[in-house]
Amino acid sequence: MKAINVNGQAPGGTRTRLAEVLPLDTPYVVQIFPIYACNFRCSYCVFSTEMEQRSFISDKVVMEMALYEKCIDGFLQFPKKLKTLRFVGMGEPLLHKGIADMVAFATQRGVAERTEILTNASLLTPVMSDALISAGLTRLSISLQGMSALKYKEVCGADIDFDELVHNIQYFYEHKGHGQLYVKVIDCALDGEDEEAAFYARFGNICDLISVEHAGPIFPFVDYKDVLKGTERSLTQFGREPVESKICPQPFFTFQINPDGKVVPCYSIVYPEILGDCNTESVLDIWNGEAFQAFRRSMLLKGKDCCTVCRECEINAHRCFEEDSLDADAQRLLRLFD
8 A cells, every 4th residue: 555544643744732832923724614515415514414403604605716815815924834724614615616726826825835625526527636736736635435336325415426436536646746645534434344444455555645534523413323323432533542621722723714704713613703804804913813812811711611612512522632732731821822
């Protein structure tokens, strides 16, 4: 197998101990949420629920290019480059008709060390691959939902040609140049060790990184009883032992810009707070603004008890790495966010 198996590791590589570098003058990660739509209805995702069951997501379905370009140009005001500009959110980024243009604009402006898309790859035709590669995409991360068309239908309700999907992934790999391809599959879409072995056999030579990720109860609107089949989940998404952490690190190194331009401090689908609006404010002012700073102070003071949303959130427990933990440094750090 050519691919590096990153089970139990951070897919992005070695992590910095966050407490030692705060406060950050430039966020490590900015997530662009380009479109609130998906062509899959995965059983473990919020898209498996009806719209009326969800909380507020965005005033707009599609991010407009003018707003996007304003945000990208705004990142040039930060002292450093972003480590990662990631196209993700609650939806399938390749549904955005301008996604390749978005990548190209960010590449031309040079705002990030890595530009990444997270996708289900169902729309990854050779034409799309050529456009993304030409645009300068640094990494394509593909989440698979099984090892057959039948399993895809069961997990996400989609009819796909699985052999064509594999062919299109291989095309990207063979033409990507200096880019990187990461292929992963969710464990609840595999039926036992034989299918896991088949996953590595089929994709291990047509990607750079590979892993099996672990499903967990991160969306409050989703009934995970059938998804998790009643099993006790003892590992994080990345196959590691959970880190006991009262303080969520996400507001200290990342933020997400939604399709309507509103900024939220984390990856939660239920927002603890909206901390800015890129239509009327610069990304620099939002990152350094009083609303964001007040939220960080509250998190350092109260941890998950800073608000009801954070108290009930399971995302940090499912994603946190040891290097991200801030609990032991909370009092010292609090003075830095006055």
